[in-house]
Structures are given as structure tokens and as C-alpha cells.
Amino acid sequence: MRFDTIILGAGAAGMMCAAHCGGRVLVIDHAKAPGEKIRISGGGRCNFTNLHAGPQNFLSQNPHFCKSALARYTQWDFIDLVDRHGIAWHEKTLGQLFCDGSSKQVIAMLLAEMDRAGAELWLHTSLRDLRKTETGFEMMVEREGARYDLSSANVVLATGGKSIPKMGATGLAYDIAAQFGLHVTETRAALVPFTFPDGRFKDLSGVSVPTRLSNDRKSFDEALLFTHRGLSGPAVLQLSSYWHEGEAIRVNLIPELPLFDLLRERRQSAGRKALTTELARHLPARLVEYLSTHIPMRGNLADQSDAALQALTDSLSDWALTPSGTEGYRTAEVTLGGIDTDGLSSKTMEARDVPGLYAIGEAVDVTGWLGGYNFQWAWSSGHAAGIAIAGRL
Numbered sequence: 001m002r003f004d005t006i007i008l009g010a011g012a013a014g015m016m017c018a019a020h021c022g023g024r025v026l027v028i029d030h031a032k033a034p035g036e037k038i039r040i041s042g043g044g045r046c047n048f049t050n051l052h053a054g055p056q057n058f059l060s061q062n063p064h065f066c067k068s069a070l071a072r073y074t075q076w077d078f079i080d081l082v083d084r085h086g087i088a089w090h091e092k093t094l095g096q097l098f099c100d101g102s103s104k105q106v107i108a109m110l111l112a113e114m115d116r117a118g119a120e121l122w123l124h125t126s127l128r129d130l131r132k133t134e135t136g137f138e139m140m141v142e143r144e145g146a147r148y149d150l151s152s153a154n155v156v157l158a159t160g161g162k163s164i165p166k167m168g169a170t171g172l173a174y175d176i177a178a179q180f181g182l183h184v185t186e187t188r189a190a191l192v193p194f195t196f197p198d199g200r201f202k203d204l205s206g207v208s209v210p211t212r213l214s215n216d217r218k219s220f221d222e223a224l225l226f227t228h229r230g231l232s233g234p235a236v237l238q239l240s241s242y243w244h245e246g247e248a249i250r251v252n253l254i255p256e257l258p259l260f261d262l263l264r265e266r267r268q269s270a271g272r273k274a275l276t277t278e279l280a281r282h283l284p285a286r287l288v289e290y291l292s293t294h295i296p297m298r299g300n301l302a303d304q305s306d307a308a309l310q311a312l313t314d315s316l317s318d319w320a321l322t323p324s325g326t327e328g329y330r331t332a333e334v335t336l337g338g339i340d341t342d343g344l345s346s347k348t349m350e351a352r353d354v355p356g357l358y359a360i361g362e363a364v365d366v367t368g369w370l371g372g373y374n375f376q377w378a379w380s381s382g383h384a385a386g387i388a389i390a391g392r393l
Contacts, residue, residue, distance in 0.1 A: 005154040005389055006139065008172070010034035010121060012110075012378035013361025014158030018121075019113035020386025023393045026150070027114070028125040028141060035107040036167050037160070041375070046103030048082065049075040049379070050372035051095035058377065059241055059367045061185055065341040066366045066377065069349070073383035075376055085109040094222075096371045130155070130176060136356050153356055154389050158382070160362040161335025162187060169329070173339065173363035180354045183340040185365045189332035190241040193232035194249075194323035202228040207284045211235050212255035218242040221255055226287075230323060237370045240326055241336055251319040257282060260313040263301065267309075271302030275312075283316075291316070334374050338365040348388035349381055358385040 004023030007014045015034060018027045033039070038046055050057070053075045055067045079097070082089060087109060088100035099105055114121065122143055129140040136153040157173040174184045204226035211224040213235040225233030239249060259282065266278055275297045279288045291297070295315045296308070304312075329335070339359045343352055349364070351357040360381040368374040 001148065001150050003150065003152040004393060005156060006137070006150060006152040007156040007158055008127060008176075009156075009158035009160060009361075009363075010123070011036070011158060011160055011361065012038055012375055013160075013363075013382040014156065015110040015114055016379050016382030017156055017158060017358075017360055017386040017389075018119040019110065019117050020383055020390060021117070021119070021154075022386075022390035025114075025117065025119040026122060026152075027119060028122045028127070028143075030124065030126045031168050032123060034121060034123065035110065037164070038107050038110075038375075039103050040167075041103055042098050044103055045098045045101070046106045047092075047096050047098050047372040047375065048089070048106055049078050049097050049376045051075060051091065051097065053095075053368075053373055053376040057369045057373045059190075059336065060341060060365050062341045062365075065344075065346045066380075068346045069380040069384040070376070072347075072387075073380045077383075078376065078379045081113075082106070082109065085112070094371055127172070130179070132180065132354070155357055156385055156389075157339070157357070157359040157363050158361050161338060162329045163189065163332040163335045163362070165329055173359065177339045177343075177359065177363075180351065180357060182343045182351055182354070182359075185337040185340050187335050187337035189326055189329045190336035190367055191237040191333035191370050192240045192326040192328065192331055193227065194230045194236055194240065194243075195325050195327055196230040196321075197324050199228060201226040201230060201290075204286055204290055207286050208233060209253060209284060209287060210255065212252035213239045214250045214252070215239065215243060215247060224251065229327065231321075234370055237333065241367060241369070243323070243326075245325065246322070248320050248322045251321060252317045253283060253287075253319065254313070254316050259316065260309055263304070263309045263313075264306065267301040267304060271300060273301050275299060275301055275304060333370065334367055335362055336367045338363050338367075341365050347384065349385040350388060358389070360385050 003026045005021045005025045007027045010027050010029035018025050058066050087105045089097050125141050125143040137155045138151045141148050159173045205228045208223050208225045212221045220235045220238040222234035224235045349358045349360050361378045368377050
């Protein structure tokens with residue numbers, strides 16, 4: 001069977017690309033349903049983009065690569081698409097946009113756009129062989145026990161990265177890229193919780209606190225969540241993308257709180273109160289209890305000198321911790337690294353040295369922050385490849 005374009009992967013980027021390719025398009029995926037990451041995202045409501053999405057919110061060995069695609073198909077373009085399909089949405093925090101209803105609405109929207117474009121979708125389909133020919137590509141796929149020989153002028157790699165393998169994620173895109181001579185940068189889990197040995201924070205499991213979490217490269221002001229394995233929450237997930245094995249992180253538990261001045265004032269008006277009792281007015285009581293075994297905070301407020309209060313404040317605003325690692329691809333929301341952007345056109349997403357081969361979405365070395373940015377990259381890169389392919393038909 002002959003197609004103009006075969007897209008490997010029925011995720012966010014692949015479906016967006018299929019809706020814009022033109023010609024005869026086939027999307028294949030080994031999963032039982034399309035858009036599985038869309039379905040589970042945002043607690044089932046899909047954080048589908050971010051109002052503030054821009055190149056500054058993405059990591060890549062080439063920080064300029066994402067600029068063209070993001071500029072040509074912006075968050076406002078996707079919001080317009082969502083509105084045209086009558087999907088109600090709301091802003092949660094920090095520009096994050098979610099469906100009022102279900103993430104399945106976004107999947108249905110993309111399927112409708114694919115249907116409008118005449119694209120075919122084959123699920124339960126696995127790639128068995130792929131090779132380049134003078135006129136494009138030939139491949140063998142297996143679908144529900146039967147094998148099919150397919151050919152196309154274009155192949156789009158939209159199979160994502162390695163994150164969440166229980167949903168079927170693999171390194172297929174990287175293997176195919178390497179097969180055709182494209183370099184793949186080092187990959188690792190990103191937007192992922194930190195782990196600590198010996199259940200260090202198990203007694204604090206479930207406690208959440210606003211923090212400023214930082215290392216030498218980046219700082220994020222968001223919530224931190226203690227878990228029985230270590231640390232999670234938005235601040236942790238964000239910083240994990242900028243963290244390297246063995247590095248310390250800095251935790252500021254009082255980023256916007258003038259604690260030293262507040263404690264001095266309370267020392268005058270409520271000096272007989274225990275220092276830990278006063279701290280529990282500003283921090284979760286379980287956290288104060290835990291910290292009291294590591295930081296001097298005995299006695300009443302009246303017993304504390306200015307120097308002691310300053311030392312306490314300094315400790316709470318600069319708590320150094322060294323994670324033993326992360327939870328890895330098992331829980332990572334995205335893969336950092338991927339197909340090297342040096343081998344791709346930033347305008348079309350086509351491989352420079354392999355005409356007709358495109359790479360989009362998470363498969364590429366472009367990784368967004370937490371909060372809808374990675375979906376926006378999927379929409380933008382998928383659109384860029386689709387428009388480029390359509391322009392050549």
C-alpha cells in the first residue's frame with residue numbers, strides 16, 4: 001500500500017501533524033488507543049498549553065531551535081482550535097490551561113481534525129522493518145497478527161521518548177534516527193521526583209509547602225511535596241530537568257516570608273510561647289517537628305537572641321539536600337534530550353541529510369517546563385512538519 005506520508009506515533013505531535021499533511025496519510029501506533037499521554041495528563045483534564053509559552057521555557061543543546069515552530073503555531077492558535085471545537089477550559093495557575101471537562105475532549109478534537117483531513121489511523125500496529133528507497137521509504141508493519149508492506153514519500157517520527165514505559169514508551173525514534181545517521185543526544189528522565197535513601201522523608205509523606213527550589217543553574221518558586229520516596233511537587237519536577245547526579249539542591253522554605261522580623265515582633269508580644277509553636281503558624285507542624293531534630297529551635301521565643309533567630313531563618317531559607325537520584329522514566333513526565341536538532345531543519349523538522357524523514361515532539365532534543373509547555377511543543381512541531389509536507393505535494 002502506498003501513502004504520501006506515514007506517521008509513526010498517534011500521540012499529540014503525530015495527530016497534529018496528520019491533520020495538516022495533506023495527501024494520503026497513515027498514522028500507526030502499537031497502543032490500543034490514540035493519545036494516551038493526553039488522556040492521563042493534568043489529572044485527566046489535560047494541561048494542553050500555557051499562556052506564557054516561549055523559547056525561554058524549553059531546554060535543548062540548541063536553545064534557538066524551537067523558536068521558529070513556536071512562533072509559527074503559538075498557544076493562541078491552539079486555543080483557537082480548542083474554542084472552535086467548543087471545548088471549555090480554564091486557567092489554573094501560572095498560565096496553565098486545562099479542560100473544564102475531560103482530556104478525552106482534546107483527543108476527540110484531534111481525531112476529528114485527522115478525519116477532516118482524510119488521515120487513516122491504524123492501532124495495534126508495530127513496525128517490523130523500515131528502509132530508505134530512491135522514492136521514499138518502505139516498511140513492514142504487523143497489525144493484529146497480519147503483516148503489511150507499506151511505502152511512502154515521507155516518514156514522521158512521532159513516537160515520543162522513554163518516559164512512562166508502562167504506557168508503551170520506547171526508544172524507537174532514537175533507534176530509527178541512528179539507523180539513518182542522525183545523532184541522538186544523551187537522554188534522561190525529566191520532570192521527575194527526587195529520591196533519597198532510607199526513607200528520609202517518609203514521616204513527612206503528604207506534607208506540601210510553598211518553596212523556592214534552586215541549584216547553580218535555575219530556581220523555581222512553586223510547591224514542594226514530601227513523599228515516602230523523597231521529594232515531588234511542581235518545584236521539584238521543574239528543577240529535576242536542570243539537575244545532575246550527585247548535585248545538591250537548595251530549599252528555601254520561607255521564600256516570601258519575613259520570618260526574622262515576625263519572630264522578633266512575636267518575641268515581644270508572646271515571648272512565653274515555644275519557638276516551635278510559633279514556627280508552626282508559618283510552616284506545617286509535621287515539618288517543624290522534623291526540622292527540630294536537625295536545626296536548633298529549643299526553648300521559648302523570649303529565650304532567642306537576634307543571632308539565634310537569624311541563624312534559624314538562614315537555615316530555613318537555605319536547606320541543602322543532595323538527592324540520591326530520581327524515580328526515572330517510570331514516573332517522568334518527559335524525556336530530556338533526544339534526536340539532535342543539528343540534524344534537523346528548525347522550520348520544517350525534516351532531517352537535513354535524509355529527505356522525507358521528519359522528527360517531531362518529545363523525540364526531538366527539545367524539552368519544556370512543567371505546565372503545558374511540552375504539549376505546545378507537540379502542537380507547534382507537528383504543525384511545522386505537517387505544513388512543510390503539505391507544501392511539497
